[in-house]
Amino acid sequence: MNRALKATLSGVLLAFVWAMPCYAAVDSGDLAGKRVDLSEAAKPDGFVKISIVRGDLIVEGWDKDEVSLVGTLDEKTEQFIFDVSGRDTRIIVKIPSNNTSWCCNEGSNLRIMVPKGSQVDVATVSTEVRLTDIRGGLDMSGVSGDVRIQKVSERLRVRNVSGEITVHDVDAYARIKTVSGEIDARSIKGGGAFHTVSGEIVLRDVTDEIDVESVSGDIEVIGRNISLARGHSVSGDIDLEIELIDDALVEFDSVSGSVRLRLDGKLNHKFDLETGSGSIRNRITDDKPKKSKYIRDEQLRFTVGEGDGQVNVSTRSGDISVSK
Amino acid sequence: MTDDTDDIKGTPALDPVISDSVELRLARQIRELDREMMPERDLWTAIERNIADYPQRKPFNLQGDWMPYGVAASLIIAIAALLVNVVGLEQRNSTLLAADYAIDSIDSGYVNVRNPMVDQFRETNKNLDQATLDDLYRNIEIMAQARKDIEMQVRANPENTKLVEMLMRVHERELELLKQDYSQPGRSL
Structure with a gap:
């Protein structure tokens, strides 16, 4: 009986100890505007979901098998969740769905450390975000806050509406979309797709495959070892300075924007350039564009080397320039 | 002398x-x-x-001989003009008309889907702070304007399939933007 009582009490105590993190982590309002400093053991390759509506957020990967959270919660915090359960970690700061509550303060200010191999999913609204050293893949979506990302492997997906997106050192195929925000991506080793509507796209030191699209924003790309480069714009200009592999395919078109293409390294490509009412400048060979007699279009086709690769550029009214 | x-x-x-x-x-x-x-x-x-x-050739009699050549030349010019200016233009016009009709149909179908989503977006996100809402509406307007710009280009260049593809992608992205519940970050409707 005594033994049974001890066992029961031990069980209750153990259950209380296990329940402690959840109790400390799930709070409904007590921690609003307060400083937090929490940590939990986590799987080295677990899944971490973070949802912070507004404020400043830093997420960094580290070598510890632990998730840590330090900072100040939103003054309007309605619900705060810090929950580690098996492979899954949830960090959520909810504020009331009432626009008057959003007024007049700065939101959360948090720094979260996660195991480097974690896969991280971050959702925000108007939060300034800095994400560094996430090696298990990263998904990020937001509205108006700027996003800065550095050192990401496995996977990168970013969707933002108007905030600027800056990405450095990615070893994965990157998919980045925005409406009016600018995309600035550097050292992207796995290539990627970069789409905007009115924002500019600047890519530096990209390799492999790139797909860029903008309606009215300009596009500027510097890349090497490019196997596929494809892009479209309606009125934005497209500037490319790329080094192609032998059988690379390059396809760019614009309606009224100009396309300037500078190709580094050895060329072994067929060129097919066409403009409706712009002009073509060829600084690679002595071939001159063919001009129609009665309409203002220009066409130029020529081959450099064996012509294993293909370069197709067309515009409706923009100019085209190709050079080495 | x-x-x-x-x-x-x-x-x-x-x-x-x-x-x-x-x-x-x-x-x-x-x-x-x-x-x-x-x-x-x-x-x-x-x-x-x-x-x-070297027998002498009969000299060309301008007054008597130009008529058959003139008639033939004028017929050739007239047929060429017909082909280029009438048939060609009709083909171009019919293509443009077909493109206009197609774009009108696409636009009408799209707007029928989009407009209820705009209402839903307004309702779903009404509690967002004003600055974020303004920003979202500004971007929805940017998307709508981009859609109209591309539609205009497709009407003018119906043979450009890449523009049509781009229009489809802008539709997709506009709907993607509208279906989001931004008051619940990370959760789409």
Whole structure:
């Protein structure tokens, strides 16, 4: 009986100890505007979901098998969740769905450390975000806050509406979309797709495959070892300075924007350039564009080397320039 | 005579009296020549042979011969004009009309989907702070304007399939933007 009582009490105590993190982590309002400093053991390759509506957020990967959270919660915090359960970690700061509550303060200010191999999913609204050293893949979506990302492997997906997106050192195929925000991506080793509507796209030191699209924003790309480069714009200009592999395919078109293409390294490509009412400048060979007699279009086709690769550029009214 | 000739050479403007005297003497000498002079050799055989080898062509009679050529030329020009300006333009016009019709249909179908989503978006996200809402509406407007710009380009360049693809992608992205519940970050409807 005594033994049974001890066992029961031990069980209750153990259950209380296990329940402690959840109790400390799930709070409904007590921690609003307060400083937090929490940590939990986590799987080295677990899944971490973070949802912070507004404020400043830093997420960094580290070598510890632990998730840590330090900072100040939103003054309007309605619900705060810090929950580690098996492979899954949830960090959520909810504020009331009432626009008057959003007024007049700065939101959360948090720094979260996660195991480097974690896969991280971050959702925000108007939060300034800095994400560094996430090696298990990263998904990020937001509205108006700027996003800065550095050192990401496995996977990168970013969707933002108007905030600027800056990405450095990615070893994965990157998919980045925005409406009016600018995309600035550097050292992207796995290539990627970069789409905007009115924002500019600047890519530096990209390799492999790139797909860029903008309606009215300009596009500027510097890349090497490019196997596929494809892009479209309606009125934005497209500037490319790329080094192609032998059988690379390059396809760019614009309606009224100009396309300037500078190709580094050895060329072994067929060129097919066409403009409706712009002009073509060829600084690679002595071939001159063919001009129609009665309409203002220009066409130029020529081959450099064996012509294993293909370069197709067309515009409706923009100019085209190709050079080495 | 020699003296007279020297006089003439040395006189820039001939004296009328001297000039008359020279002309009279030339005329007299011509009259004193024989009326018929035989050529040194018979050239007629060679002349006949040359006429036979190179018969004279009938000269082009501008007044009588231009009519058939003119009629043919005008017919060719008229047919060419018909082909280029009438048939070609009709084809272009019919293509443009078909593109207009297609874009109108696409646009109408799209707007029927989009507009209820705008209402839903308004309702779902009404509690967002004003700055974020303004930003979202500004971006929805940017998407709508981009859609209209591309539609205009597709109407003008219906053969450009890449533009049509781009229009589809802008539709997709606009709907993606509208279906989001931004008050619940990370959760789409």
